[in-house]
Structures are given as C-alpha cells and as structure tokens.
Amino acid sequence: MSDENVGRLADQMRQALHTCSVHTGGPLAAYERCTAALDQGRIDSQQFQEIGHRLVAISQERMHAYASQGEHPDNSPKIRREERLIGFVDALFALGLRKKKS
Numbered sequence: 878m879s880d881e882n883v884g885r886l887a888d889q890m891r892q893a894l895h896t897c898s899v900h901t902g903g904p905l906a907a908y909e910r911c912t913a914a915l916d917q918g919r920i921d922s923q924q925f926q927e928i929g930h931r932l933v934a935i936s937q938e939r940m941h942a943y944a945s946q947g948e949h950p951d952n953s954p955k956i957r958r959e960e961r962l963i964g965f966v967d968a969l970f971a972l973g974l975r976k977k978k979s
Contacts, residue, residue: 925970929966929967929969938961
C-alpha cells in the first residue's frame with residue numbers, strides 16, 4: 878500500500894475518531910473508562926481483555942440469532958455489522974482474533 882493510501886486512511890480514521898470523541902456516551906469515552914479502570918488498578922489486564930471477549934460473545938450471539946431468523950451470512954447487513962464490530966473490538970482490546978492474510 879502506498880504512503881498516500883496510508884495517509885488517506887489515517888486521515889479518515891482521525892476524522893471519525895475526532896467525531897466520536899465529542900460524545901460522552903460514545904466508543905472513545907467508553908474505551909477511556911475501561912483503560913482508566915485498568916490504569917487505576919480497578920481491573921487487571923486479563924479483566925480488561927475479558928471486556929473485549931464479552932463484547933465479541935454478544936455479537937456472536939446476535940449473529941446466530943439473525944441467522945436463525947433467516948438472515949444469510951453472505952449478504953446480511955446485520956451480520957456484517959456484527960462482524961465489523963468484532964474486528965474493531967479485537968483490535969481495540971488486542972484479543973488476537975484476526976488472522977493475518979498471507
């Protein structure tokens with residue numbers, strides 16, 4: 878990937894994160910509460926990752942529910958949304974779920 882593409886993606890991500898940062902109930906504020914709990918010793922690193930694992934489990938349950946309601950995994954916006962959420966949580970909480978593509 879060229880530096881130009883990386884720069885454009887970084888700019889887009891920065892804008893999206895900046896927009897989220899103004900919402901006190903948004904994802905950045907929620908993540909900050911999790912990291913604050915970790916930094917202040919109210920939870921340990923294993924418990925921090927458990928937060929991420931629980932979020933993934935909720936999304937997986939939703940995906941199964943959508944599939945049981947007739948949503949097809951290959952073309953369901955609802956299932957795709959949950960898959961994207963899992964990917965984001967995986968990166969945010971360093972869960973190591975995403976496999977590198979060769």
